[in-house]
Amino acid sequence: MDEITSSPAPDETPRRDRSTRSAALWATLVAVPVTAAVAGFTFAKFSPDEPAATPSASPTAVRPQSTAPVEMPAPALAERPATVCRALMSQLPASVRDLNQRPVTAGAEQNAAYGDPALTVACGGIPPLKVCPAPAATSTDQPTDGCLPATGDVWRVNGVCWHPVEEADGAVLTTVDREVPVRVRLPKAYEQPLQWVAPISDTIVATVPSAKTAPSGCSS
Known part of the structure; x- marks a missing residue:
C-alpha cells in the first residue's frame, strides 16, 4: 500500500515562522536586562574593598596652572628614609x-607639588604617628602626644592607610x-x-614598605 504523506496547509509554515520570530524577540528582551544585572553583580563582587571615597574619574575641566x-x-x-623617598x-x-x-624650591628628592594652588607631597622628615597604648585609645580619635589611637580616624585608599586632619586652609x-x-x-x-590621593x-x-604596626582600622 502506498504511503500517504500529508502536506502542511499552505499558510502553516509562515505562521510557524512568525511564532518563532516572536518567541525569539521576547527571549532577547528578557535576556538583556538579566545580562545587565549579572554584569553589575559581577563588577560589584570583584571591586576592591575600599571606602565610598574611592577616587572617581578625573574632571574634564582644565584648571589654569x-x-x-x-x-x-x-x-x-x-640614609634609609632618604633612599625610600628618592x-x-x-x-x-x-x-x-x-x-x-610642578618644580619645588628645595628637596626634589623628597618633595613634589601639583597644580595651582599647589597640592604638595612630602616624604620623610615627619614624625611617624605611632599607635597609642590601649588606655589612651578610648579617650579620643585625634592624635595625642604624637600617637594615634587604635580606633582613630583612618581611611584606606588603594591599599594605603591615611589619617586626615582638617585645617583652616x-x-x-x-x-x-x-x-x-x-x-x-x-x-x-x-x-x-x-579622592586626590x-x-x-x-x-x-x-x-614605600609597610610599617610593622598600624591602627586597627587600617586592616579593614
Missing part, C-alpha cells in the same frame, strides 16, 4: 587627576601604615581630599 616652583622645606633625612619621588605620576606636576593626609611617613597637603579648593597611593604601595 602656574609652572613656578612651589616653596617647600627640605629637612635632612637619614624611590617614591622617582615614580610619582606626572599628574594627579587634572593637576600637572585645607586638609592634611598622613600615611600611618608606612615605614617612612608621607604627607599630602591639599588646599581648600580641592574638595573630597581622599589615589594615584599617590598606588606609587606609595610600590615604593
Whole structure:
C-alpha cells in the first residue's frame, strides 16, 4: 500500500515562522536586562574593598596652572628614609587627576607639588604617628602626644592607610601604615581630599614598605 504523506496547509509554515520570530524577540528582551544585572553583580563582587571615597574619574575641566616652583622645606633625612623617598619621588605620576606636576624650591628628592594652588607631597622628615597604648585609645580619635589611637580616624585608599586632619586652609593626609611617613597637603579648593590621593597611593604601595604596626582600622 502506498504511503500517504500529508502536506502542511499552505499558510502553516509562515505562521510557524512568525511564532518563532516572536518567541525569539521576547527571549532577547528578557535576556538583556538579566545580562545587565549579572554584569553589575559581577563588577560589584570583584571591586576592591575600599571606602565610598574611592577616587572617581578625573574632571574634564582644565584648571589654569602656574609652572613656578612651589616653596617647600627640605629637612635632612637619614640614609634609609632618604633612599625610600628618592624611590617614591622617582615614580610619582606626572599628574594627579587634572593637576600637572610642578618644580619645588628645595628637596626634589623628597618633595613634589601639583597644580595651582599647589597640592604638595612630602616624604620623610615627619614624625611617624605611632599607635597609642590601649588606655589612651578610648579617650579620643585625634592624635595625642604624637600617637594615634587604635580606633582613630583612618581611611584606606588603594591599599594605603591615611589619617586626615582638617585645617583652616585645607586638609592634611598622613600615611600611618608606612615605614617612612608621607604627607599630602591639599588646599581648600580641592574638595573630597581622599579622592586626590589615589594615584599617590598606588606609587606609595610600590615604593614605600609597610610599617610593622598600624591602627586597627587600617586592616579593614
